[in-house]
Amino acid sequence: MTTDLTDLSQGEVAFAKLMQAIETGVYQPGDRLREVEIAERLSLSRTPIREALRKLEAEKIVEHRPRVGAVIRRLGQTEVVELYEMRLVLERTAAEMAAKHSLAAEVDALTALNDDIGKQGDDAPRAAAINQKFHRAIYLAGRNRFLLDAARAMNNALLLLGPTTLADAERIATVTRQHAQIIAAISAGDIQSAGAAAEDHLQTSLRYRLKVMR
Structure with missing residues (x-):
C-alpha cells in the first residue's frame, strides 16, 4: 500500500509510515514498539508517534501490555x-x-x-x-x-x-x-x-x- 504523505498531519504521517513498516516486516507480530526508537527511525517527534500508536491500538493491530507498552498483536x-x-x-x-x-x-x-x-x-x-x-x-x-x-x-x-x-x-x-x-x-x-x-x-x-x- 502506498500513501501520499504530502497532505497529512504529522500523526497521520507517523501512522502511514508505521503501517508500511509492519507491512514490509520491519516490525512483526510480538514486537514491542518503543516510542523513542520509532521516532528516531522515522525522523519524527514522539507526539505524533504516540498518536499513531493509539490509532494502531484502536485498529486492533497493537495492544497495550502492562509494564511492557505497545506490542504488535500476535494471532493464535x-x-x-x-x-x-x-x-x-x-x-x-x-x-x-x-x-x-x-x-x-x-x-x-x-x-x-x-x-x-x-x-x-x-x-x-x-x-x-x-x-x-x-x-x-x-x-x-x-x-x-x-x-x-x-x-x-x-x-x-x-x-x-x-x-x-x-x-x-x-x-x-x-x-x-x-x-x-x-x-x-x-x-x-x-x-x-x-x-x-x-x-x-x-x-x-x-x-x-x-x-x-x-
Missing part, C-alpha cells in the same frame, strides 16, 4: 484458522466474479504478475509484495465495490499473520502453479472452476501457515 492458531475461513469466502467469490466480469487485459496483467512472482527465487519479501498485488488484481477484476470494501477490512488482520510463507523457491513454485489454475479458469469464464481453484489455493496457504506456526 484459532484466530488464524478463522481469518483464513473468511479470506477463503472472499477470495473464492472474487475469483468467481472475475471469471464473470474480467477483461482480457486484466487476465494478461494477472499472468504478468504471476510470472514476476515466479522469478523471485528466494526473495520472499519481494515475492510477497507482488503476491499482494496479484490478489488485489483479482478483486478489482471482480467489479464489486462491496467485495473490495470487505477485503480492505480484512487487511489489518492479515498484517498480524507475520512473515510470509513464500520462504523458498519450492513454495513460490506451488503458489505460481495454483495462481495459473485460477487465471486459466478466469480467462475461460469458468465461474465454478475459478472459485474451486481459489479455494484450493487458500487451503494450501493455510496448511503452510499452520506449519510455520508450529
Whole structure:
C-alpha cells in the first residue's frame, strides 16, 4: 500500500509510515514498539508517534501490555484458522466474479504478475509484495465495490499473520502453479472452476501457515 504523505498531519504521517513498516516486516507480530526508537527511525517527534500508536491500538493491530507498552498483536492458531475461513469466502467469490466480469487485459496483467512472482527465487519479501498485488488484481477484476470494501477490512488482520510463507523457491513454485489454475479458469469464464481453484489455493496457504506456526 502506498500513501501520499504530502497532505497529512504529522500523526497521520507517523501512522502511514508505521503501517508500511509492519507491512514490509520491519516490525512483526510480538514486537514491542518503543516510542523513542520509532521516532528516531522515522525522523519524527514522539507526539505524533504516540498518536499513531493509539490509532494502531484502536485498529486492533497493537495492544497495550502492562509494564511492557505497545506490542504488535500476535494471532493464535484459532484466530488464524478463522481469518483464513473468511479470506477463503472472499477470495473464492472474487475469483468467481472475475471469471464473470474480467477483461482480457486484466487476465494478461494477472499472468504478468504471476510470472514476476515466479522469478523471485528466494526473495520472499519481494515475492510477497507482488503476491499482494496479484490478489488485489483479482478483486478489482471482480467489479464489486462491496467485495473490495470487505477485503480492505480484512487487511489489518492479515498484517498480524507475520512473515510470509513464500520462504523458498519450492513454495513460490506451488503458489505460481495454483495462481495459473485460477487465471486459466478466469480467462475461460469458468465461474465454478475459478472459485474451486481459489479455494484450493487458500487451503494450501493455510496448511503452510499452520506449519510455520508450529
